[in-house]
Amino acid sequence: MGSKPHGWGINPSTGIPTIAFGNQKGGTGKTTGTINSAAALAVNGHDVLAIDIDPQGDMTKGLGLGPGDGEDPSNPKNDLPNLLVTDEGNLLDVLVDNPRTEDITLADILISDDQFDHLNFDLVPSHKDMGLARDWMDDADSRFALQYALEELTETYDYDFILIDCPPDLSVLTDAAFIAAQNVFLSAQTQATSRDALDELWDQLESIEDRQNTDIALVGLLANMFRDDGQSRKFIDVFEKQWSSMTPMFKLPVRVAIQRAWDNGQDIYEWDDDNDQAVERDRFLEVAETMERAFDRTTVEA
């Protein structure tokens, strides 16, 4: 892909390392990867912004800022607002070029980490209206909407890293995320359908590069929900052959705490249960350290 298989790109118009977590297949770990890499970078002292550009709003829900869990009154999510249905401005208003909403910017909808105790990083939440993006973002220029919005935001907000959680599709929203980020972190399950999905995604990246005359760097691959069985090992071998010379690969096994943390609206550094959480915490710290090295940002001592 492109002219720089190893080159991590920093978008010159913001100067901030920005990484989109993508794969058009659902359930591979994009949202898990975004939340927990953002949290790991924050644990290492960085100012991080995470953007939920998926109309399903799983990252927003996974941080507790979607519908609460009415069945479990003790779930901490129940006390938090549901930002996916707010009547105030939302991310679609920011991205759509519409006279009625042209005054709404990312700064207006951004949730700062000090608004909620459990947040380790700032969040641009998704919204149910994002499902209308296909209808409203149908001109070629829409693919640049997130980049323009980030340019404006970063005139006044300084971040060390920006991470974007993509929808499970190859829609205009995914294009907009890839163009704004210029770096893509892939997540895949260790199974055959994932390998095919990665090939398709690769074509999509090349097509964006050609059409927009830009380079998109592949910055990592999360081989997720790895099980210690023959099937998983076989696909780890396939991934290693096909991808490991191009990008760092991170293996993450199935870990109950990842699901529990999401269910309770927290990242894995915030969520604490009786299980040993060293495996997943260490893995995402490794992802964070790889990103720090690649973009020449050092851990900030607390």
Ligand SMILES: Nc1ncnc2c1ncn2[C@@H]1O[C@H](COP(=O)(O)OP(=O)(O)O)[C@@H](O)[C@H]1O
């Ligand atoms: N390593 C893992 N161990 C256990 N559960 C996981 C793991 N990775 C993801 N999950 C769970 O699998 C589901 C799908 O993951 P998610 O990150 O939402 O995928 P995507 O965003 O690609 O659709 C979520 O419920 C998530 O909590």
Ligand SMILES: [Mg+2]
């Ligand atoms: Mg997701």
